[in-house]
Amino acid sequence: MDLDSVRLIELPKILDRRGNLSFIEGNRHIPFPIRRTYWIYDVPGGEVRGGHAYRENEEFIVALSGSFDVVLYDGTGEARYSLNRSYYGLYVPKMIWRSMENFSTNSLAMVLASTVYSAEDYIREVEEFRRMQGR
Numbered sequence: 388m389d390l391d392s393v394r395l396i397e398l399p400k401i402l403d404r405r406g407n408l409s410f411i412e413g414n415r416h417i418p419f420p421i422r423r424t425y426w427i428y429d430v431p432g433g434e435v436r437g438g439h440a441y442r443e444n445e446e447f448i449v450a451l452s453g454s455f456d457v458v459l460y461d462g463t464g465e466a467r468y469s470l471n472r473s474y475y476g477l478y479v480p481k482m483i484w485r486s487m488e489n490f491s492t493n494s495l496a497m498v499l500a501s502t503v504y505s506a507e508d509y510i511r512e513v514e515e516f517r518r519m520q521g522r
């Protein structure tokens with residue numbers, strides 16, 4: 388997969404004096420049905436998460452609170468997205484190498500995933516990933 392297929396997606400935003408509301412429906416706002424949700428929180432300053440790609444899993448990443456960077460690599464180029472609003476997120480297709488870093492204090496990263504958890508779906512060696520990408 389190429390970095391071209393990565394997309395920032397703006398979510399519906401219902402503005403209200405009582406507090407704003409956003410929502411995500413699988414297959415509608417994001418291009419896959421949601422099979423799993425996980426979140427990353429209490430990240431100590433300077434820590435880096437990720438450092439792998441998935442064979443099949445697609446993800447949509449939202450900064451529900453605070454900010455962090457998602458760094459992506461397709462075997463050729465690199466792209467960095469800074470997420471810091473709860474009403475948009477980053478669609479990351481399968482077969483894109485990713486890390487998450489620069490977590491602000493109290494940041495909360497919500498990840499919607501297209502598959503249930505499977506350790507076999509992970510590619511943890513960047514050399515293997517590059518080979519699989521034909522690069």
Ligand code: TYD
Binds near residue numbers: 436437
């Ligand atoms: P991992 O995906 O390696 O974390 P990150 O990429 O954010 O650094 O997951 C860390 C641990 O959590 C690993 O032991 C697997 C486990 N885990 C699950 O059991 N279910 C899940 O849905 C996820 C994402 C991780």
